[in-house]
Amino acid sequence: MIEKMAKVEILGLKDIALETIDVIHELGTLHIEDLTERIGSMETKRVTRMEMDPKYADHEATLNNLRAKVGDMIRELQPDPETMSKEEIANEYKALWSDNVEVMVSRLEKLLREVERDTRDTVERKSDLMVELSRLEKYAPIMGKVQPLAERVARMQDMASIALIIERKYKAILNYLNEEISKITNGECEIISQDVDDESTAALIVFNRRFLKQVHEFLAVQDVNQVRLPSDLAKKPIDEAVAEVRARIAQIPAEVDEIDRTLSTVTSQYSVKLIAARNAIHDRLEAMQAVPKFAQTDQVFIISGWLPADAVDPMEKALEGNFGNKVILTVVDIREEHDEEEAPVSLANSPFTRYFEILYLLSKYPRYGTVDPTIVFAFFFPILFGLMVGDIGYGIIIMVAGWIVHRKYASKPLVNMAGFVMTVGGAWTIFFGIIYLEFFGDWIYRWLGLLNADGELDKYLLGTKNSTFKYPLDRIEGFTFMLAVCLIIGWIHMGIGLIIGMVNGRREKNYKHVMEKGGLFLVITGVLMIIAKFGLGWWPAWALGIGLLFFVGGIVLGAVGAGMGGAIESIVGAGNIFSYARLIAIGLASVIMANVANELAIEQAKNGVIGIIVGIVVFILLQALNIVIGVFSPSIHALRLHLVESFGKFFEPAKVRYEPFKKTGGEE
Amino acid sequence: MVVGVKVGLIAIGAALAIGLSAIATGLAQSRIGAAMAGAIAERPELVGSAIILVAIPETMVILGFVVAFLITALKSTVK
Numbered sequence: 001m002i003e004k005m006a007k008v009e010i011l012g013l014k015d016i017a018l019e020t021i022d023v024i025h026e027l028g029t030l031h032i033e034d035l036t037e038r039i040g041s042m043e044t045k046r047v048t049r050m051e052m053d054p055k056y057a058d059h060e061a062t063l064n065n066l067r068a069k070v071g072d073m074i075r076e077l078q079p080d081p082e083t084m085s086k087e088e089i090a091n092e093y094k095a096l097w098s099d100n101v102e103v104m105v106s107r108l109e110k111l112l113r114e115v116e117r118d119t120r121d122t123v124e125r126k127s128d129l130m131v132e133l134s135r136l137e138k139y140a141p142i143m144g145k146v147q148p149l150a151e152r153v154a155r156m157q158d159m160a161s162i163a164l165i166i167e168r169k170y171k172a173i174l175n176y177l178n179e180e181i182s183k184i185t186n187g188e189c190e191i192i193s194q195d196v197d198d199e200s201t202a203a204l205i206v207f208n209r210r211f212l213k214q215v216h217e218f219l220a221v222q223d224v225n226q227v228r229l230p231s232d233l234a235k236k237p238i239d240e241a242v243a244e245v246r247a248r249i250a251q252i253p254a255e256v257d258e259i260d261r262t263l264s265t266v267t268s269q270y271s272v273k274l275i276a277a278r279n280a281i282h283d284r285l286e287a288m289q290a291v292p293k294f295a296q297t298d299q300v301f302i303i304s305g306w307l308p309a310d311a312v313d314p315m316e317k318a319l320e321g322n323f324g325n326k327v328i329l330t331v332v333d334i335r336e337e338h339d340e341e342e343a344p345v346s347l348a349n350s351p352f353t354r355y356f357e358i359l360y361l362l363s364k365y366p367r368y369g370t371v372d373p374t375i376v377f378a379f380f381f382p383i384l385f386g387l388m389v390g391d392i393g394y395g396i397i398i399m400v401a402g403w404i405v406h407r408k409y410a411s412k413p414l415v416n417m418a419g420f421v422m423t424v425g426g427a428w429t430i431f432f433g434i435i436y437l438e439f440f441g442d443w444i445y446r447w448l449g450l451l452n453a454d455g456e457l458d459k460y461l462l463g464t465k466n467s468t469f470k471y472p473l474d475r476i477e478g479f480t481f482m483l484a485v486c487l488i489i490g491w492i493h494m495g496i497g498l499i500i501g502m503v504n505g506r507r508e509k510n511y512k513h514v515m516e517k518g519g520l521f522l523v524i525t526g527v528l529m530i531i532a533k534f535g536l537g538w539w540p541a542w543a544l545g546i547g548l549l550f551f552v553g554g555i556v557l558g559a560v561g562a563g564m565g566g567a568i569e570s571i572v573g574a575g576n577i578f579s580y581a582r583l584i585a586i587g588l589a590s591v592i593m594a595n596v597a598n599e600l601a602i603e604q605a606k607n608g609v610i611g612i613i614v615g616i617v618v619f620i621l622l623q624a625l626n627i628v629i630g631v632f633s634p635s636i637h638a639l640r641l642h643l644v645e646s647f648g649k650f651f652e653p654a655k656v657r658y659e660p661f662k663k664t665g666g667e668e
Numbered sequence: 669m670v671v672g673v674k675v676g677l678i679a680i681g682a683a684l685a686i687g688l689s690a691i692a693t694g695l696a697q698s699r700i701g702a703a704m705a706g707a708i709a710e711r712p713e714l715v716g717s718a719i720i721l722v723a724i725p726e727t728m729v730i731l732g733f734v735v736a737f738l739i740t741a742l743k744s745t746v747k
Binding site for chain 1: 717719724726727731733
């Protein structure tokens, strides 16, 4: 249901404009109308856009800086908002908030100084440790490889060594280095190399110590990575250095844990304050940024906007209570002003139907003054979904999975809604599964011995093969019957769309629109009656005559309502009813695949124990695949039937959603 | 023999019904899919509409499947 809105204009003395904005902000019900365009189109130049006091404009930049700082701190400390009490956040928010921006800025700066004082050194120490750990972890394998060689070199008094790390793909450079260093050292050198991992090779150049300087100079211009240990390790024998590196690698995580514990204490101390600071800055900036949307004259300010009709009284009382007759609220007659099309839309549905507002992720809200189709979607979507999937086993899985998702993601609205829709869809899947008597395909038929040697349904629990109504209702054998059922469902579904279209037309006193929709409704009714003649032997000839009359009459009505386009639309639109054949077609594809999975599993199971295991694996894999397809495809097609076939007949999108100017509690 | 030919023709008819409509759907979906991939790259919020638009040509193959199924039902009338 679309909530009834009222348009209001608030006028007041200019010197209390900011206080008035704060009261409106606190109430959080007004959807602000940007008056810029209206001011531009006015002949008088006395009304201008409201401007912020210059001293407040300066604070905007400061607040933006503070917002960035608070954001950085929140990212560093990573407080978990879900563990915080909303009450505590609200108290801290009140403590930080002030109508005076200067006071609020100074409170925020004080808080940030405190947090910085208590966290900066710890955060820097953690960052240094992480860098050190990453560097040592790089050294460790290289040093491990060169250690045995370096130890041998260390025992030779005259020899020096340099360790290098080279990308494996450039390993050939070692030959070049060997040649050049041999020249420098008159052949008193040796290069030993070993691959460290898939990407790098460690090399140890051993040469006479007399040439240490020249070799270093040569390597410096060759752009190769020398393994340089931290200065405190560089002068130590390699075995000691390796042991120390390993000890540090083992030690650093404990130090990081200790720092994390310290940080966690600081986090718990400041997290509520930081979240409150973030919210307060966000709200203050939002209030400041709203100012240019208002208008002013020399003496008064003008605020225009929309709010739910029920919220007018509380706002009027709040303004009167705070400012007496210095601020006046006037309700504008929107029909008189022809502003209805501009009205922002807010939906007020029942708790059950609200979950199905997920539909509006794919579509805009319905236009103000038209019918909200959420309830149609909430009723038909799960039914169409269940009709297509129709399997007790699949239904149980979908329902349980949907419920788990719904409960687990209570704080994530989109996933939470999707989970609920899945749960209801799963319930209808079980319902239709009982009608088709399907449990992971044809297992129940097999257990009850209803199938003949060719695997076709031969026996029925109620009725016989030749009965019109029989149980179970097998979708493969009863394809034509189910096709007819689907077309009738399509007629009802499209019919509801067309009736809503007629109601919308009547509300807007657009009777041609009513005739156009009525014409199409007659045409689809006529088409269905004509088709019935060919499908049902007992269908009387007079009913066929009425069907023809509806068909022709509908085209004429469509033409009267919307001209030649209306007549063509009536004929083409009638074709939409065949789109509902997908309800049986998709379901049939699903059940055939389930039956094939069962058949393959049973065939495998005939080959002993291994065959049984293979059969179970085949069954699980194919049925799992079928469930995934069985959830995805029917969801898309049920959505499409709503958005194209049914809602396409009446739905007019809203220009704007109702987004009240309120203290949002943050920028999450 | 004649019965066999008739059943064969029914099978060919059903195969054409679903095969041709599947090719048509594939062609349409490839173009819509490519266009929507470009659109989503620019405006990721269009992903919901994209899924619906890509699903629209599936009507062809679905109706093809229905027709094919109805054709195969003629098998029982062959004498």
